[in-house]
Amino acid sequence: MKLQLLRLFRHEYKKRKKKTALITFAIGWGALSLLIMMAFGQGLSNQFRVGFEGLGVDLIMFSGGRSSQAYQGLPKGRVIRLYAQDVDMLRQYIPEIKQIGPESIVGGEITYKDKETNRTIHGVSASFQYMRSMYAQVGGRFINPDDEKYSRRVVFIGWKMAEQFFGKENPIGTRIDINRQPFTIIGIMKKKLQTGNYSGFDYDDVYVPFSTLSQVNSQKYIDMIHIQPIKRDLSKMVTQKVKEILGKKYRFDPKDEYALFSLDTIDASQQANKVFFGIEIFLAAMGALTLFIAAVGVTNLMYAVVKERTREIGVKMALGAKRRHVVFQFLLEALFIFLKGTFWGTLVAFDIVSLVREIPYNYEITNVGGYLLRPVFSVDILITFIIIMSIMVFFSGIFPALRASRLNPVDALRYE
Amino acid sequence: MIDMRNIKKTYQTGSISFEALKGIFVKIEKGEFISIMGPSGSGKSTLMNIIGCLDTSTEGSYYLEGQNVAGLTFDQLSTVRNRKIGFVFQNFNLLPYATTFENVELPMLYDGIKASARKERVAELLNMVGLYEWRKHRPTELSGGQQQRVAIARSLAMDPPILLADEPTGNLDSKSGEDIMKLFTRLWQDGRTILMVTHDNRIASYSQRTVHLLDGVVEN
Numbered sequence: 001m002k003l004q005l006l007r008l009f010r011h012e013y014k015k016r017k018k019k020t021a022l023i024t025f026a027i028g029w030g031a032l033s034l035l036i037m038m039a040f041g042q043g044l045s046n047q048f049r050v051g052f053e054g055l056g057v058d059l060i061m062f063s064g065g066r067s068s069q070a071y072q073g074l075p076k077g078r079v080i081r082l083y084a085q086d087v088d089m090l091r092q093y094i095p096e097i098k099q100i101g102p103e104s105i106v107g108g109e110i111t112y113k114d115k116e117t118n119r120t121i122h123g124v125s126a127s128f129q130y131m132r133s134m135y136a137q138v139g140g141r142f143i144n145p146d147d148e149k150y151s152r153r154v155v156f157i158g159w160k161m162a163e164q165f166f167g168k169e170n171p172i173g174t175r176i177d178i179n180r181q182p183f184t185i186i187g188i189m190k191k192k193l194q195t196g197n198y199s200g201f202d203y204d205d206v207y208v209p210f211s212t213l214s215q216v217n218s219q220k221y222i223d224m225i226h227i228q229p230i231k232r233d234l235s236k237m238v239t240q241k242v243k244e245i246l247g248k249k250y251r252f253d254p255k256d257e258y259a260l261f262s263l264d265t266i267d268a269s270q271q272a273n274k275v276f277f278g279i280e281i282f283l284a285a286m287g288a289l290t291l292f293i294a295a296v297g298v299t300n301l302m303y304a305v306v307k308e309r310t311r312e313i314g315v316k317m318a319l320g321a322k323r324r325h326v327v328f329q330f331l332l333e334a335l336f337i338f339l340k341g342t343f344w345g346t347l348v349a350f351d352i353v354s355l356v357r358e359i360p361y362n363y364e365i366t367n368v369g370g371y372l373l374r375p376v377f378s379v380d381i382l383i384t385f386i387i388i389m390s391i392m393v394f395f396s397g398i399f400p401a402l403r404a405s406r407l408n409p410v411d412a413l414r415y416e
Numbered sequence: 417m418i419d420m421r422n423i424k425k426t427y428q429t430g431s432i433s434f435e436a437l438k439g440i441f442v443k444i445e446k447g448e449f450i451s452i453m454g455p456s457g458s459g460k461s462t463l464m465n466i467i468g469c470l471d472t473s474t475e476g477s478y479y480l481e482g483q484n485v486a487g488l489t490f491d492q493l494s495t496v497r498n499r500k501i502g503f504v505f506q507n508f509n510l511l512p513y514a515t516t517f518e519n520v521e522l523p524m525l526y527d528g529i530k531a532s533a534r535k536e537r538v539a540e541l542l543n544m545v546g547l548y549e550w551r552k553h554r555p556t557e558l559s560g561g562q563q564q565r566v567a568i569a570r571s572l573a574m575d576p577p578i579l580l581a582d583e584p585t586g587n588l589d590s591k592s593g594e595d596i597m598k599l600f601t602r603l604w605q606d607g608r609t610i611l612m613v614t615h616d617n618r619i620a621s622y623s624q625r626t627v628h629l630l631d632g633v634v635e636n
Contacts, residue, residue, distance in 0.1 A: 315509045318470060320498020320526040320574070322491040409470045413509075 020337055023297045027341025028348070030291030035349035035385060037287035038280070039375035045276030047193060047371045052269045054194030054202070056132050058232050059265045060239055061198070062225045062246075068258040072251055080250050080259050081221035084214070089249070090225070094241045096234045101125035103224040104213050105199050110206065112176045115165060120205045121178060123213025131228045133192055134202065140172050140187025143209050147186075151211040155183040159363075160203035162188045181216050183208065191363040193370050196265070198224075203363070235266040288388050295396040298337055302330060302400035313404050314412025326405040327398075334397025342389060353377060417577065417609055418444040418467065423476035425462050436462040437473070438632040444611070446577070449604040451620035452613045454629035460613050461582070463629065467611065468501050468580045469493045481577065498526050502571030506583035508563040510555040516542065516566050517551040523573040541569040545599065561592030568599060579603065581612040585619055597622045 064080040087102045104123035109116065128134055129142040136142050136156065147154050155178065162171055171185045194201055229238045239262050243254040252259035306313070313326060353375045361369030425437040436459045444450060454460045465471035466478065469485055472493075478485050485496060497503075510519045520538045529537075542548040545565040547558075555563050564584060571579055581600070585593030601622055604610050612623060620626050628635040 311509070312511060315505075315511070316522070316526075317494065318468070318497060318503045318509075319523045319570070320494050322494045322526065324491075325526060410465050413470070413505075 020301065020340075023294070023301050024337055024341040024344075026294035026297050027291070027338055028343075028345035029341075030287075030294035031342040031345030031385075031389070032349045032352075033290040034284065034287030034388065035346060035377075035381070036352060036375070037283040038381045038384065039349070039353050039377050040372070041276075041280035041283035042378055042381055043373075043375035044371055045273070045280055046376060047374050048195060048272060048276055049269065051193040051195035051371070052265060052272065053133055054192040055196040056226070056228075056265045057130065058228050058235070059131050060227045060229070060235055060242075061263045061265070062227070062242060063198075063223055063261045064221070065258045065261045067252045067256055069253050069256050071253045071256070074251055078252070078259075080246075080252055082223075082225055082246070083221055084210075086222075086246065086249070087225055090227070090242060090245060093245055094238060096229050096231075096238050096241070097227055098230040099127040099131055099226075099228040101127040101131065101226050102210055102222045103128070103226060104210065104217065104219060105223045106213070106217055106219060108179045108206075110165075110176055110178050111180075112165060112174070117161075117165065119161060120200055121213065122205055122207045123210040123217070124207050125210050127228075128207070128226065131226050132202070134207070135190040135192075136187035137190050139170070140185075142187055143207060147209045148211050151215055152209060153181065153183045153212060154186045154209065156187045156189065156207040157185060158201075158203035158205050159189045159191050160201075161206065178206065178208070179216065193363055196268075198263070229266075232266050235264050239264055284384065284388075291388065291392055294341070295392040298334055298396040299400060301337070302334055302397060303403070305333065306330065306400050306404040309404075310407060310412050310415040313407055314409050314415065317407070317409040318413065323405040326407075327401040330401035330404050331394070331397040334401075335393050338389065338393045338396075350377070417446045417448075417481060418442065418611075419477075419479040420467075421477050423463075423466060423473045423478060425459070425466065425471075426474045436632055437466075439476070440632075440634055442627065442634065444609065446609055447604070447607055448625070449600075449610045449623040450612070451623040451626040452611065452629060453615055453617075453620055453626055454635075455615070457631075458629040459632040460629045464580060464582055464611070464613050468503060469496050494526070498523055499574050500576050500578060502568075502574070502576040502579045504564070504567055504571050504579060504581040504584045506586040508555070508560075508567045508587070510563055510566060510570075512555055515552050515554055516547060516558070519555070519566055520570045520573055523570065527574060537573060538569075541572055542566075544572075545569045559592070560588050561595055564588060564592070564596050565599065568596070568603075572603075577609055579608055579610045581610065583613055583615075585614070585616070593619065 062082070064082045067074070067076050067078045067080060070076045084102050087100055091097055091100050102125060106121050108119060108121040110119050124143065126143050126145045126148055134142055134156070137159070140156075142156055143154065146152070155176065157171070165171070166174070172187065174185050175182050176185060177183070189203060227238060227242065229235050240254070243260055243262070246260055247254040316326065356373055356375055359369070359373050361373045363370060420440055420442040423437055423440040424435065427434045427436060440463060452460050452463065462471070466473050469480070472486060480496065480500060485493065488496065511522070514522070517538055520541055521534050524534045524537065538551070539548060542551055545568060547562060547565055547569070550558060550562065555566070558566065584600070585596055588596065597619060600610055600612070610623070612619070614620050
């Protein structure tokens with residue numbers, strides 16, 4: 001029965017094609033803006049997540065500070081330094097650690113032929129690759145455990161540094177001097193988005209094995225300890241344990257936030273995710289508002305349609321149409337207008353999104369393109385879209401439909 | 417079949433009330449062919465609407481095939497109209513965008529009858545009114561007489577015991593009107609109860625008896 005009613009409805013609909021054209025356009029426009037807003041919102045937060053991982057994946061970073069409280073008879077204001085042995089000790093005492101690595105940071109002069117530049121030199125372990133998302137471009141590699149073991153004179157360089165220093169030349173295998181010591185370039189960092197940093201952005205710097213840097217540098221303490229816990233939700237617990245163990249060793253209060261600085265990117269990214277979720281909702285709401293205006297237009301049109309077809313409704317009632325038949329007919333009509341508009345709106349939205357994604361962006365932090373030019377559709381977006389659409393269809397159609405179904409058949413039949 | 421006792425209908429417009437029917441007693445047996453006549457304003461349309469369950473009376477009782485229709489809900493009345501009453505209107509009231517076939521089929525859709533059964537019934541009815549060849553045409557492509565025959569076929573779709581015709585020949589030329597009346601006569605002879613509103617004595621003469629209405633009461 002429903003099918004036949006659908007067929008009848010199709011005839012009814014065809015008749016009013018022109019009248020519905022404008023409103024169909026409005027619905028299309030609304031659907032388009034809702035989808036685009038959601039896609040850009042999602043893209044924005046995705047890219048920020050990627051950017052976060054540019055600094056580190058599930059990373060907790062520690063660096064020594066200065067005690068701000070007197071503790072166990074020791075005065076406040078003591079400088080707390082971390083040493084390479086601390087890394088082994090933490091690994092031994094905290095089973096929740098998946099990866100851990102030291103980092104020393106020094107300034108250095110880099111020379112190649114007649115070029116010369118001052119850069120930050122990082123002495124890092126092989127595990128840095130995974131913790132800090134430092135992957136090599138094709139043809140190169142990151143520092144590996146053997147490099148560390150044999151204190152090889154190898155260097156991994158940031159992509160921007162490589163571009164500035166070597167231009168289009170492939171620098172892998174090239175010898176450069178760091179503080180007048182020869183090093184061989186083994187890899188160039190793959191481009192990545194990076195939102196956070198602690199000593200400049202990774203793309204500007206150079207990386208050598210931790211053990212190598214210890215040999216050529218007189219600094220005995222280390223600057224950072226990087227830890228990746230085995231599970232994301234263990235980050236708070238691991239942080240606590242590190243503070244307790246190091247507090248015991250260096251005699252500072254584990255609650256003293258200035259004695260040992262810690263940056264928990266897991267916690268920070270969870271906070272940021274909330275912010276971006278808020279932005280996504282805000283953008284979706286903007287899109288939904290545009291759609292809402294179109295839906296009001298549909299309601300208006302439907303009221304006009306009901307009025308125009310009053311007599312026909314009367315005839316149908318006389319022939320035995322129940323209220324629900326009448327409601328169904330007008331809801332269906334509203335749905336149809338929506339479907340048609342939505343079809344075009346969705347098509348255009350998909351086109352726009354895939355076109356925008358074609359635009360290349362560069363990976364420098366100052367460039368907003370990296371964040372704005374990656375709109376994306378997800379299952380979540382489509383589900384949200386369908387839910388919002390269904391609500392709009394229902395509310396734009398139900399009131400005219402109810403009015404139609406409540407007509408008095410005698411008056412409706414008499415209506416001219 | 418139809419038993420109306422002391423039916424009153426009052427219309428209230430603001431503070432002015434108008435009594436369209438002032439206590440009607442009508443008893444119609446199965447198989448009767450009755451004309452309802454009366455000048456405009458006599459209340460014959462109101463009476464037909466109440467008989468057709470399109471409207472309800474303000475007072476009085478109305479039994480249709482033994483069932484008291486007072487107090488039925490809208491949807492229950494829809495079912496009564498669908499199954500027990502076939503409507504034929506003066507201006508045909510066919511759906512303009514639907515084909516002849518679809519127009520005749522419509523009442524069966526509201527009762528959820530299966531497609532194959534519908535198809536068979538529509539074919540049977542269109543053959544009976546001689547318009548099967550026109551099943552794919554739309555009302556605008558048919559003459560007035562043809563349209564009214566389609567409307568009669570539609571009114572018979574659910575095989576209702578009662579046909580209500582409101583000035584069925586009012587918009588037709590005399591030749592077509594005569595054809596329609598012949599069709600009604602045949603349906604009556606097949607055992608259907610027919611009630612017809614008219615103010616044309618010639619048309620009324622096809623029926624068995626005539627009920628005259630004047631100022632909301634039945635004239636004797």
